[in-house]
Amino acid sequence: MTNLRRKIHQTIIVIASTCLIAACTVSYKFNGASINYDVIKTISIANFPNRSVYQWGPMESMFNNALTDIYATQTKLQQVNRGGDISLSGEILSYDQTNKSISSDGYSSLMQLKMTVNVRFENATNHEEDFERKFTASRDFDSSQQLNDVQEELVTQIIKEIVEQIFNATVADW
Numbered sequence: 026m027t028n029l030r031r032k033i034h035q036t037i038i039v040i041a042s043t044c045l046i047a048a049c050t051v052s053y054k055f056n057g058a059s060i061n062y063d064v065i066k067t068i069s070i071a072n073f074p075n076r077s078v079y080q081w082g083p084m085e086s087m088f089n090n091a092l093t094d095i096y097a098t099q100t101k102l103q104q105v106n107r108g109g110d111i112s113l114s115g116e117i118l119s120y121d122q123t124n125k126s127i128s129s130d131g132y133s134s135l136m137q138l139k140m141t142v143n144v145r146f147e148n149a150t151n152h153e154e155d156f157e158r159k160f161t162a163s164r165d166f167d168s169s170q171q172l173n174d175v176q177e178e179l180v181t182q183i184i185k186e187i188v189e190q191i192f193n194a195t196v197a198d199w
Contacts, residue, residue, distance in 0.1 A: 060100060060196050064150050068102040069109030073142065077120040084180055088117060088142070091188045100196060108149075111195065115144040118159065122172060125165055138172070139163035140183045146195050158194065162186035 070093050075085040092113070096102055102111075119141040128134035141161040148154040164179040166172075 060102070062101055065110040065148075066103060067105045067109040067111075068096055068100070069105050069107050069112040070096065071107075071112070071114035073115050073117055075117040075120070077117055077140075079120050079122070081120065081176060081180065083177070084120065084140075084184075085117065087180060088184050088188070091184050092191065095188050095192050096196075099192065110149050112147045112149070113144060113191070113195065115142060115157075117141075118143050124168075133168040135165055136168050136170075136172075137163050137165050138176070138179050138183065140180070140187065142187050142191070144191055144194075156194075160187045160190045160194075162190070 070089075072089055073085070073092065075088075093104065097104060102109075117140065119139070121139050123137050123139065124133040124135075125137040126133070126135040139161065140163070141159055143157065143159050145157045146155060162183045164182055166175050166179060
């Protein structure tokens with residue numbers, strides 16, 4: 026009899042736990058977007074020209090593609106050329122390589138690659154959310170490496186970080 030009681034007791038605990046867990050569920054959107062699609066249906070993203078002193082050819086198109094891709098894949102917004110319910114414009118302001126640390130022999134031991142993008146965001150349905158802001162990201166690399174050898178990988182990482190910052194500031198309410 027005690028064996029039967031134990032099984033019934035365990036079954037009741039499992040059922041009660043399941044009901045309790047089901048009652049306390051939390052809903053998350055893994056892409057982070059919190060857009061009212063009844064109000065905001067379109068987005069226009071202008072080309073962000075590279076206005077930095079130092080130029081690396083592929084960077085401008087890499088950035089523009091990454092920016093449009095994140096909104097295409099993580100929202101249901103229709104991308105239009107102009108006049109979107111929300112719009113993004115701006116420019117790549119700087120792209121610099123600097124010494125980050127010096128070794129004991131007086132030579133650079135660590136370099137930093139840094140990119141800054143200026144963004145103008147406009148929400149035609151709620152102008153209180155409009156802003157103009159700079160977004161920056163950087164990556165370090167060993168000074169024994171040539172920039173040409175690591176540039177594409179580092180720029181890809183930097184762009185991904187900046188694009189995520191822009192996405193979070195515009196539609197993710199972070």
